[in-house]
Amino acid sequence: MTSQETPARQRAAVIVNPIKKTDFDVRVRVAEICADEGWDEPLFFETEEDDPGHSMARKAMEAGVDLVIAAGGDGTVRCVAAELAGTSFAMGLLPLGTGNLLARNLDIGVDDPEQAVRAALNGTERRIDVVRVTVDESVDSDTFLVMAGLGYDAGMMADTRDVLKDKIGWLAYVDAGIRNLPGKPVKTTISIDGGKPIHRRLRSVMGGNCGKITGGLEIFPGAKLDDGLLDILTLAPKGKLGWLGVISGLLRRGKGSSTSVEYYQCKRAEVWTESPLDFEMDGDHLGTATHILFETDAGALRIRMPHGKKDPAVLTNPEP
Known part of the structure; x- marks a missing residue:
């Protein structure tokens, strides 16, 4: 030059x-x-x-x-x-x-x-994972960055009132969440990295690429955007006080013998449900499904973010 x-x-x-x-x-x-x-x-x-x-x-x-x-x-x-x-x-x-x-x-x-x-x-540039999703054995897959869910959480997203979102922001999801608490668990089968099928009666199965969701709530502890892993969370409230057990399980981050809340980490997960459940990705309700295949695509996306130290729960190698 x-x-x-x-x-x-x-x-x-x-x-x-x-x-x-x-x-x-x-x-x-x-x-x-x-x-x-x-x-x-x-x-x-x-x-x-x-x-x-x-x-x-x-x-x-x-x-x-x-x-x-x-x-x-x-x-x-x-x-x-x-x-x-x-x-x-x-x-x-x-x-x-x-x-x-x-x-x-x-x-x-x-x-x-x-x-x-x-x-x-x-800003600084990093490579983060994306998760490829195939719904009901479709020929085409879709992609999410933060989370996807089958069941309760997706029903909550579908039932969130747009007018209320405009007025009070993310608190509109709380309103929808309360209204969707009633419901029956569905027989669900989950395969983690092709392993032995896990059979449960669940209200929700969620896959997370990072920890925080609406309102800053962290429901995938330890999830990182660049670790090449998908975090799976299942919710199975039992009895009249079942949701209290779920809240307790979330606070304990799934530790203990209860199956109300369970966590798994994997690169590939497959979910089958006995009947159709609502499905969402990154907060968008996308209809219903009975079969979901999650596959992690490690480091697939170049993303720009502010300079400075990052939350270690987000990245495996936070910048100093």
């Missing part, structure tokens, strides 16, 4: 969910921060009702950008990540939703768009 030449400027593409309400103009704010950081004018792609980010992420990669920023809620993040996983493209986050599960686990400012965008542009 001669003294007259200047280094090429980097360019980001932003996948925006236009229905997310904000008190700022996403396009203007991101463009201003990119200019301030010495990046070119960003490209913008808006998600659509029947395509929450898949084709937009593919178009961004075809444009040859240096970074793809998912600007939306957990659904937008999940769909964009599904396309970027396994590629050389890095992903950043601009949280605009209520849950913002991955952003919260990565210490990305859910109420600070400037911090989030600057972290995407110039």
